[in-house]
Amino acid sequence: MNKTKSTKDDERVLAKMAHDIKAPLSAIVSILGVIQKGYVNDIDKVKELVSRASQKAVTLISMVDDILDYTLLANKSMMRREKIHLFDVFLDSISTMKPYADRRNITFAYSQELCKEKYVNGNYTFLLRAINNIIMNAIKYNKENGNITIDCQENTKKNTITITIKDTGIGVPEEDLDKIFHVFERGKYARKNIDGSLGLGLSLVKQIVEDHYGDINLTSTVGVGTAVALTLPLLKEKTKNKEG
Amino acid sequence: MKHKILVVEDDIDVLEARRVVLEHNKYEVVTATTIEVAEQVLEEEKIDLILLDVMMEKDSDGFNFAQSVKHSEKYKHIPIIMATAVSQRTKFKFDIDKDGDFLPVEKFMEKPIDPDDLIAAIRGLLK
Numbered sequence: 001m002n003k004t005k006s007t008k009d010d011e012r013v014l015a016k017m018a019h020d021i022k023a024p025l026s027a028i029v030s031i032l033g034v035i036q037k038g039y040v041n042d043i044d045k046v047k048e049l050v051s052r053a054s055q056k057a058v059t060l061i062s063m064v065d066d067i068l069d070y071t072l073l074a075n076k077s078m079m080r081r082e083k084i085h086l087f088d089v090f091l092d093s094i095s096t097m098k099p100y101a102d103r104r105n106i107t108f109a110y111s112q113e114l115c116k117e118k119y120v121n122g123n124y125t126f127l128l129r130a131i132n133n134i135i136m137n138a139i140k141y142n143k144e145n146g147n148i149t150i151d152c153q154e155n156t157k158k159n160t161i162t163i164t165i166k167d168t169g170i171g172v173p174e175e176d177l178d179k180i181f182h183v184f185e186r187g188k189y190a191r192k193n194i195d196g197s198l199g200l201g202l203s204l205v206k207q208i209v210e211d212h213y214g215d216i217n218l219t220s221t222v223g224v225g226t227a228v229a230l231t232l233p234l235l236k237e238k239t240k241n242k243e244g
Numbered sequence: 245m246k247h248k249i250l251v252v253e254d255d256i257d258v259l260e261a262r263r264v265v266l267e268h269n270k271y272e273v274v275t276a277t278t279i280e281v282a283e284q285v286l287e288e289e290k291i292d293l294i295l296l297d298v299m300m301e302k303d304s305d306g307f308n309f310a311q312s313v314k315h316s317e318k319y320k321h322i323p324i325i326m327a328t329a330v331s332q333r334t335k336f337k338f339d340i341d342k343d344g345d346f347l348p349v350e351k352f353m354e355k356p357i358d359p360d361d362l363i364a365a366i367r368g369l370l371k
Binding site: 019022023025026027029030031033034037039040045049052053055056 | 255257258260261262264265268329355356357358359360
C-alpha cells in the first residue's frame with residue numbers, strides 16, 4: 001500500500017523530532033556518566049558538568065513546549081479568544097526577551113505608545129508565543145551589539161494593524177524565504193542549530209497568525225537583516241469582548 | 245609517552261565530557277568541533293587515535309572524513325572509533341565484519357557511549 005504524502009510528512013516530522021530530542025538526551029547521559037563513574041573528583045568540575053547537563057535539560061523542555069504548542073494549535077477549538085490589548089502583549093514579550101538580548105548586547109527600539117489602545121480578538125498565550133518567537137529569532141540571528149526595531153502601523157480603512165519586528169542580523173537568502181515557515185526549516189545561514197531548538201518557531205508563528213485571521217510577511221537581505229510583519233484584524237468597537 | 249587522541253564532536257558539552265574521561269586516563273586530548281579543524285589537526289599533530297562523531301552538521305560529514313583518512317597513505321594507520329546515533333534513526337546496525345569494507349573504521353559505538361566501554365575500546369586499539 002502506498003503511503004499518502006501526509007503520512008510520509010508525519011513520519012519525517014516524527015523522525016526529525018526523535019533525532020533532535022535524542023541528541024541532548026544522549027549528551028546528558030554522557031555528561032552524567034562521567035560523574036557517576038568517578039572520572040572527575042574536583043567539585044568545581046563536577047558543578048560545571050552538572051551545569052552543562054542542566055542546560056541540555058532546559059533545551060529539551062523548550063523542545064517539548066514547542067511540540068505541545070504545535071499539537072495544541074492543531075486543535076483550534078481549544079483556542080479560547082478574548083479581547084487582547086496588543087500593548088500588553090509587547091510589554092510582556094519585551095520583558096521576557098530582554099535578558100536574552102542583553103547577553104548579546106542587543107538593544108530594542110520602540111515607541112512607548114507601541115500598539116497602545118489597539119485590541120484584537122485572540123488568545124493571549126498564543127499571541128505572546130508568536131511575538132516571543134519572532135523576537136527570539138531576531139536575537140539569535142542578530143549580530144552582537146545589534147538592534148531590534150518594533151513598530152505598529154494601523155490601516156484604518158482595512159481596520160488592521162501591522163506589527164513589524166526588524167533585526168540587524170544575518171538575513172535569509174532569497175531561495176530560503178519560501179521554506180522558512182515550514183516545520184523544521186531554517187535558513188541557510190541559520191542552519192547550524194545554535195540553540196538546540198527544533199526549528200518549529202516560525203511555522204508556529206505562521207499558524208498562530210493565520211488562526212487569528214492575519215497574515216505574516218518576511219523580507220530579508222543577507223548580511224543586513226530581516227523584517228517580519230504581522231498583520232492582524234483589529235477588534236471592531238461594537239464586537240468588543242466577543243468570544244470566538 | 246602519552247597517546248594523543250583527536251576527538252571530533254560538534255557538541256561542546258559532549259566534547260568536554262569525553263575530554264574529562266580521556267585525560268583522567270592519561271591520554272592527551274586534541275579536540276575539533278568541525279571536520280575542517282579535524283583535518284587541520286591531522287596535518288599539524290601526530291595523532292594516535294580518532295574518536296569521531298558521525299552525526300556532524302550534515303549526516304555525511306563524519307562518514308566522508310573517515311573515508312578520506314582511510315584512503316590516505318599518511319593517515320590510514322590511525323585507528324578510528326566512530327560514535328553513531330545512526331542505527332536508531334535509520335534502523336541500520338553497523339557491523340564491523342560486514343561494513344568494514346564499506347567503511348573501514350576500527351570500531352563503531354552507539355551513543356550515548358559508556359565511559360568505561362570507551363576506555364576499554366581505546367586500550368584495545370592502542371595496545
